[in-house]
Amino acid sequence: MSGETDAALARRVAETAGELLLVLQLSGLFEGKALGKAGDRTANAFIMEALRHARPDDAILSEEEKDGAERLAASRVWIVDPLDGTREYGEGRSDWAVHVALAIDGVPVAGAVALPGVPMTLCTGTCPQAPEAAETLRMLVSRTRPAAEAVSVADALGAELVPMGSAGAKAMAVVRGEADIYLHTGGQYEWDSCAPVAVAVAAGLHVSRVDGSPMAYNAADPYLPDLLICRPELAERILGLTQV
Template sequence: MAAGESDEQLAERLATAAGAILLELRARGEFEGKALGKAGDEQANAMLCREIRAARPADALLSEEEKDNLARRDNLRVWIVDPLDGTREYGEGRNDWAVHVALAVGGVATVGAVALPGLGVTLTSGAPVPLRPANSPLRMLVSRTRPAAEAVFVAGKIGAELVGMGSAGAKAMAVVRGEADIYLHTGGQYEWDNCAPVAVAQAAGLHVSRVDGAPIRYNNADTYLPDLLICRKELAEEVLRLAGEFTPA
């Protein structure tokens, strides 16, 4: 660890380093498909957990790839990590996958770094990206394999173009980067799927909430998070209203 390394610097360094591990592993060609994803998860997770525990021994840690310890709930500070978000995309040789390193303080996503190794980019809460003008027509991100019915409904009402993409981190960062305007997800996630993306999106000045408008809280006993909305602030009121009007068939 660098002397005096801030939480933001630590998150960025580790997310980027994990991305380098994953790219190098894929380039070696020893594994393919699901086996590649499994090996990538294991190797990136081992490094991230080791380094976080060494750098911040007093903090708690929640990782998708580690057995959960509910003692973390007694800690104000918990690092929330997804070593490989978008395992399928990674295994298929695509670029829409990510590494998430976040710090929640008092249940709030406070620090986040999302590496997009396939694009050679790491976005962080410590260096917010200036928002670009909105797209015309608006662009809404959905799962490339399972578009949520609520998102399809809202997109139709506001005339938004649906854009399929892989991992949650890749989708959230596409909004941060101005490639899209809305990411509405109702298909279920876990805290590690969105804590780092939420921290980065908030720092960039985007709206972030649950689909009912409630704030997103972390370090819960149950780590399941059914839904979220990340979008440009000027669109939030209408998107939330329309999402509330959706009635399943």
């Protein structure tokens, strides 16, 4: 392995992939779904090559690669989403992200979420502590299909709904203090949440499944259906509502 820390590598790879995606977006060669498809392929090819070069002994789980059982025997597994929010990216919006994370024995220990459209990258190695919750709570939901459970919890809390695109953009909005709660029950995969979870934990936020159990990665089935990221002081109250 190179002398670069895992967190620094995650940041550099995520940021570079984001830069490539911006160049592609601004090229005018593609638009809409075709742009999203080209972005997925371009970012994935770069990330896979970069990680294989820098960490040749580690396994990789990517949304855009065929999964293999060999990663299950690996302690160190990079879990990546080359373009989280393909729809938003193809529409020229800013709420999309690049996720690069390392899980060791199933625990996300290093990660970076690049938000090229902002632009900003949040990383476990240099992540500031998230600010305190606002007086009026703000809950992030999907801008196209808000989950009924999240809407119900928001109503019980008197929280304002904040529609947003990708999972990474939502999670980082809580880290950045732009929202207080990200509650997702609509179905996700490990690559959707691994990097955001690593960064959120580093920022001192509460992170768990909606039943309060910890997030675990590198499972045989990468489906992880739900997620809660919020200020620690809100967790007990929210979990009480999700487990009714």
